[in-house]
Amino acid sequence: xxxxxxxxxxxxxxxxxxxxxxxxxxxxxxxxxLNEDVIRLISSKKKEPEWLLEFRLKSYRHxxxxxxxTWANLRIPEINYKDIIFYSAPKxxxxxxxxxxxxxxxxxxxxxxxxxxxxxxxxxxxxVDAVMDSISVKTTxxxxxxxxxxxxxxxxxxxxxxxxxxxxxxxxxxxxxxxxFATLNSAVFSDGSFCYIPKGVRxxxxxxTYFRINASNTGQFERxxxxxxxxxxxxxxxxxxxxxxxxxxxxxxxxxxxxxxxxEVKYSTVQNWYPGDKxxxxxxxxxxxxxxxxxxxxxxxxxxxxxTGSAITWKYPSCILRGNNSTGEFYSVAVTNNHQQADTGTKxxxxxxxxxxxxxxKGISAGFGQNSYRGLVKVLSxxxxxxxxxxxxxxxxxxxxxxxxxxxxxxxxxxxxxEHEATTSRIGEDQIFYCNQRGISTEDAIGLIVNxxxxxxxxxxxxxFAVEAQKLLQISLEGSVG
Amino acid sequence: xxxxxxxISKMSALYAAxxxxxxxxxxxxxNRYRESAFEDFKRLGIPDRKNEAxxxxxxxxxxxxxxxxxxxxxxxxxxxxxxxHCEVEDLDVWNMVLLNGFFPNGxxxxxxxxxxxxxxxxxxxxxxxxxxxEKHYNKYVENANDGLVPLNTxxxxxxxxxxAPKNTVYTKPVQIVNLLHSDKDIFVQDRNxxxxxxxxxxxxxVCDHALSPQHFLTNTVTEVYVGRNSRFDIIRVxxxxxxxxxxxxxxxxxxxxxxxxxxxxxxxxxxxRNATWHHxxxxxxxxxxxxxxxxxxxQHIANFVKVDHVAPNCNSTQLFKxxxxxxxxxxxxxxxxxxxxxxxxxxxxxxxxIILSENAxxxxxxxLEIFADDVKCSHGATVGQIDADALFYLRSRGIDAREARLMxxxxxxxxxxxxxxxxxxxxRIDNLVHQRLRGELSRCASCAIQCN
Numbered sequence: 001x002x003x004x005x006x007x008x009x010x011x012x013x014x015x016x017x018x019x020x021x022x023x024x025x026x027x028x029x030x031x032x033x034l035n036e037d038v039i040r041l042i043s044s045k046k047k048e049p050e051w052l053l054e055f056r057l058k059s060y061r062h063x064x065x066x067x068x069x070t071w072a073n074l075r076i077p078e079i080n081y082k083d084i085i086f087y088s089a090p091k092x093x094x095x096x097x098x099x100x101x102x103x104x105x106x107x108x109x110x111x112x113x114x115x116x117x118x119x120x121x122x123x124x125x126x127x128v129d130a131v132m133d134s135i136s137v138k139t140t141x142x143x144x145x146x147x148x149x150x151x152x153x154x155x156x157x158x159x160x161x162x163x164x165x166x167x168x169x170x171x172x173x174x175x176x177x178x179x180x181f182a183t184l185n186s187a188v189f190s191d192g193s194f195c196y197i198p199k200g201v202r203x204x205x206x207x208x209t210y211f212r213i214n215a216s217n218t219g220q221f222e223r224x225x226x227x228x229x230x231x232x233x234x235x236x237x238x239x240x241x242x243x244x245x246x247x248x249x250x251x252x253x254x255x256x257x258x259x260x261x262x263x264e265v266k267y268s269t270v271q272n273w274y275p276g277d278k279x280x281x282x283x284x285x286x287x288x289x290x291x292x293x294x295x296x297x298x299x300x301x302x303x304x305x306x307x308t309g310s311a312i313t314w315k316y317p318s319c320i321l322r323g324n325n326s327t328g329e330f331y332s333v334a335v336t337n338n339h340q341q342a343d344t345g346t347k348x349x350x351x352x353x354x355x356x357x358x359x360x361x362k363g364i365s366a367g368f369g370q371n372s373y374r375g376l377v378k379v380l381s382x383x384x385x386x387x388x389x390x391x392x393x394x395x396x397x398x399x400x401x402x403x404x405x406x407x408x409x410x411x412x413x414x415x416x417x418x419e420h421e422a423t424t425s426r427i428g429e430d431q432i433f434y435c436n437q438r439g440i441s442t443e444d445a446i447g448l449i450v451n452x453x454x455x456x457x458x459x460x461x462x463x464x465f466a467v468e469a470q471k472l473l474q475i476s477l478e479g480s481v482g
Numbered sequence: 483x484x485x486x487x488x489x490i491s492k493m494s495a496l497y498a499a500x501x502x503x504x505x506x507x508x509x510x511x512x513n514r515y516r517e518s519a520f521e522d523f524k525r526l527g528i529p530d531r532k533n534e535a536x537x538x539x540x541x542x543x544x545x546x547x548x549x550x551x552x553x554x555x556x557x558x559x560x561x562x563x564x565x566x567h568c569e570v571e572d573l574d575v576w577n578m579v580l581l582n583g584f585f586p587n588g589x590x591x592x593x594x595x596x597x598x599x600x601x602x603x604x605x606x607x608x609x610x611x612x613x614x615x616e617k618h619y620n621k622y623v624e625n626a627n628d629g630l631v632p633l634n635t636x637x638x639x640x641x642x643x644x645x646a647p648k649n650t651v652y653t654k655p656v657q658i659v660n661l662l663h664s665d666k667d668i669f670v671q672d673r674n675x676x677x678x679x680x681x682x683x684x685x686x687x688v689c690d691h692a693l694s695p696q697h698f699l700t701n702t703v704t705e706v707y708v709g710r711n712s713r714f715d716i717i718r719v720x721x722x723x724x725x726x727x728x729x730x731x732x733x734x735x736x737x738x739x740x741x742x743x744x745x746x747x748x749x750x751x752x753x754x755r756n757a758t759w760h761h762x763x764x765x766x767x768x769x770x771x772x773x774x775x776x777x778x779x780x781q782h783i784a785n786f787v788k789v790d791h792v793a794p795n796c797n798s799t800q801l802f803k804x805x806x807x808x809x810x811x812x813x814x815x816x817x818x819x820x821x822x823x824x825x826x827x828x829x830x831x832x833x834x835x836i837i838l839s840e841n842a843x844x845x846x847x848x849x850l851e852i853f854a855d856d857v858k859c860s861h862g863a864t865v866g867q868i869d870a871d872a873l874f875y876l877r878s879r880g881i882d883a884r885e886a887r888l889m890x891x892x893x894x895x896x897x898x899x900x901x902x903x904x905x906x907x908x909x910r911i912d913n914l915v916h917q918r919l920r921g922e923l924s925r926c927a928s929c930a931i932q933c934n
Contacts, residue, residue: 381840396855399825405850409863410538414837417866424852424859 029088034081042087046156059176059186066180072343073372073404074312077248086188088218151196152207155223158194169227173256173293181252182289185221192222197232206462211240219250228263235266237465240273246282253288261296268461270469273309280339283311290317294326302329304460306469308476318347321355328357331457335476336369345375350386359390362454365401372404379416392422395453447474486528489545508639509608515620519635526629538813538845539784544727544753547697549669575657582662583672584640599652600645607643618677622705622733631731634703638673646682655685655904667697680709689719698726706734713741715903720748727753738764745902748775748783749918757786762796773802774898776918777810784813791824800831803898806842814846822853831861891919
């Protein structure tokens with residue numbers, strides 16, 4: 001019985017990565033390595049204004065003084081920055097003005113990934129910005145959104161068309177000195193999405209960015225900037241995949257969110273970078289800095305993430321709750337299977353009065369996976385009536401994986417109420433027995449229990465994504481349950 | 483400016499001066515470890531806030547005082563200490579007084595209590611039980627990133643030794659009253675060893691009191707070996723003044739089927755940091771770690787706990803509570819580590835804190851590290867105030883606000899105190915906590931010396 005169960009667990013968790021294909025497309029890459037000339041080259045390729053180049057160079061100079069952080073509970077292979085190609089773009093003759101101008105091979109790639117670039121056929125009403133390697137390929141529904149005053153375009157276009165907005169908000173949440181990977185990103189970021197929701201506008205559709213790494217030996221460094229002006233609302237989705245390759249590829253992104261008075265931003269991620277093979281070879285090193293600031297009163301930022309991919313995930317989507325009565329939320333499911341490692345969590349910095357935050361983190365470890373939750377809840381002395389509730393649960397599937405919890409709670413105000421709780425356990429034999437007894441096979445029972453366990457988080461995702469996430473969860477754990 | 487290089491150079495001078503005199507006079511067993519320990523100290527330095535274990539504890543104020551270079555007691559000091567008697571009603575204990583961590587000299591160096599338990603000084607123990615000391619001394623310390631532990635190994639010359647041989651049971655608790663009394667500012671390094679052999683049973687009560695207003699800093703390392711099927715309880719009551727700092731490092735090593743509990747009750751102290759390591763090295767062992775602190779003024783009280791589940795089927799619980807008033811700050815740093823082999827582990831950790839004033843501050847860091855799958859581990863941490871509903875409930879029954887708050891705080895604290903295994907002591911500590919919460923001096927009615 002025990003053995004059977006182990007076998008089924010093993011079968012369930014050893015599923016294949018489905019997005020590991022490579023698109024055969026010519027790309028325009030620069031030589032590997034990083035120095036000031038490379039940064040100038042990236043900047044000139046993108047025809048950037050002087051101030052942006054200065055920003056990049058300033059970041060690069062600062063980066064040279066920094067050391068790779070070692071505090072995370074991760075075993076990180078040495079990253080040789082000389083071997084990384086910092087800029088790679090799929091070759092396109094001219095800037096595409098309509099879909100027919102986009103290379104058909106590119107469209108096929110995104111179709112294969114299930115990302116519709118053809119607006120007319122698209123029923124779900126999601127506007128997509130597709131980013132391949134370093135460059136945004138196509139942004140859909142731009143015109144429809146523009147009618148409402150919403151700006152949704154690639155970062156490079158935003159630099160050209162809305163320089164004042166970009167200049168005002170760039171690095172206002174994640175300063176270029178923030179941390180090793182954010183600084184590197186500030187120096188070499190290639191593209192990403194830019195979104196601005198004007199005052200009082202509720203964005204009528206889900207905005208979405210789809211990231212794809214294709215070329216080999218490249219690093220992907222995208223930068224996303226999301227601004228919700230007063231009383232605005234937006235729900236934003238992000239998805240990512242990469243081909244199967246033997247070497248580790250670096251992905252160091254920065255996401256910045258600004259929520260003004262009464263604005264609400266919901267940011268959802270389904271991260272499915274290539275996790276490496278069963279022996280832990282290859283895979284994406286995912287070092288991401290995500291941070292939002294609730295600048296105005298009554299604003300709200302909500303992070304939802306489903307992390308199933310990447311060889312190593314190092315990611316702490318955070319909220320700075322500066323406005324009074326502002327709210328921060330963090331919902332996360334992180335799965336580590338085979339040799340994947342994840343050190344993820346959040347930071348909630350309570351500055352304003354009556355600020356509230358909720359943290360709900362569900363970790364699932366299988367195979368040799370190591371899954372850590374690391375979170376900080378900080379209540380500053382002026383944050384009267386701050387309230388936090390955190391719950392971090394870990395589920396262990398198999399006896400070779402690990403689950404770790406490192407919460408930090410710092411309270412400097414007597415009216416604050418901060419609660420944290422965490423549990424770690426495996427699927428109980430009694431639970432499986434209960435399902436078996438009712439005619440549900442062990443494999444299905446495990447799927448059922450895992451899904452039920454993650455449900456609270458998956459429920460927070462927009463509908464289309466929730467279905468995808470649920471499937472992904474099953475695939476990620478395929479062949480590992482036991 | 484970084485104060486640490488200066489302290490390190492001071493310690494180096496002390497070590498160099500001592501290696502020819504007082505350090506040389508101590509047993510060979512102690513001297514054997516000194517050199518490498520001092521190298522470790524120099525390498526690790528004094529932990530600052532970059533050290534994860536000291537992230538919320540700043541030692542600067544207390545390490546910066548000009549302490550007298552080295553403390554070794556004079557016979558006259560002991561005569562002063564002899565006056566001290568601690569009598570708790572209905573508490574039948576065997577009592578011994580230590581002065582600044584040192585034993586009164588003379589005949590009483592090592593005594594056997596009825597039932598065959600030995601209590602005495604480390605120095606004497608090395609002579610009487612060389613093989614036993616060899617087996618246990620400096621075997622349970624973990625000093626991978628805390629320089630203060632090797633500093634103790636390098637500088638300590640004496641301390642408390644307790645030995646419960648196989649199958650010995652001492653029904654009365656052993657009470658050690660450790661007095662701090664000096665006319666100079668002193669930095670004390672004491673080194674203790676407790677060995678509870680298979681099937682033995684022992685409970686130890688350690689009371690710390692500061693008698694004179696000078697600055698004191700104590701850096702204590704205690705190693706405890708708990709053999710198979712044995713039981714050991716340690717209760718610490720810390721009641722010192724605001725000029726005294728205390729850092730304790732307690733390493734409890736447990737064999738299979740053993741039971742251990744540690745209870746740190748901190749009533750007063752300028753800076754107190756209790757670090758307790760529970761090493762569950764044998765199957766089916768059980769360990770409990772409790773702590774309670776009441777801090778006000780500018781006090782800082784930190785609890786560090788690490789429970790290491792190395793062997794399968796062990797149980798552990800941790801319960802730490804704190805009440806903070808005025809400008810006090812508190813820290814809790816607890817970690818449950820479940821090793822790969824430790825299947826069938828049940829581990830529980832809880833930390834609750836009440837902040838009463840605007841300038842008080844609490845930082846807590848409960849952590850789980852789990853490498854085995856058949857485990858049940860949970861932890862919880864809260865920082866908050868007295869429950870408004872509970873307060874209302876009491877007030878609606880005619881209890882005035884002040885009294886109601888006291889009742890609730892007392893109930894909060896009692897949850898820790900109720901785990902003290904000795905009933906008379908439990909009542910007595912309840913009483914002390916009550917007085918402390920009322921803002922009265924927490925001193926026993928029958929005590930001749932006022933330890934405020």
